[in-house]
Amino acid sequence: MAVREPLGMRKAVLAGAVALALTGTGAALAWSATATPTPSPSQSAPGRDTAPGQHMKAQRRQPLHGEGVVKNPDGTFQAVLEQRGTVESVSDSAITVKSEDGFSQAYAVNGDTRITVIPKAADGKRDKPADGTIADIAAGDTVRIAGVKDGDRAAATRIVKGGDDGPGFGLGRGQGHGKGHKK
Structure with a gap:
């Protein structure tokens, strides 16, 4: 059975911590450890003007x-x-x-x-x-x-x-014209 050297173990732990932070899981764990209650779906969030159960994309503020x-x-x-x-x-x-x-x-x-x-x-x-x-x-x-x-x-x-005011076809970014659009 191979024995890992301590430096290799530190690298593995550091890589795991970075991955945890980058995925947002670390922030979610920290948030859940606070006393902040989880809002219920019936509570209105800022910018939310759709009924509960509707697709989350429609709830983004524009x-x-x-x-x-x-x-x-x-x-x-x-x-x-x-x-x-x-x-x-x-x-x-x-x-x-x-x-x-x-x-x-x-x-x-x-x-x-x-x-x-x-x-x-x-x-x-x-x-x-x-x-x-x-x-x-x-x-x-x-x-x-x-x-x-x-x-x-x-x-x-x-x-x-x-396209009204809802989310959907955007303006695009940079010099590209998006999928399916020709210059």
């Missing part, structure tokens, strides 16, 4: 707007924007969107702006998204928009019309 910075493949940095709201005004070259909290942002629209329209099917479910044009968007429509910011100017890179 951000209204945000700004972040990403690193481009060439090593430069770029400010990116995301917003969900109602179209205040739209033209062939610009769109202004106002979020529920009153935040409003104008975006330039150009030939590189991808527009996706998600129609509602007759049975109330979503149909497959289709490519659209700026002519498909009107004041009062609900949209999700992604863009880039240069100084105080913003340009739309992607606009998604439809």
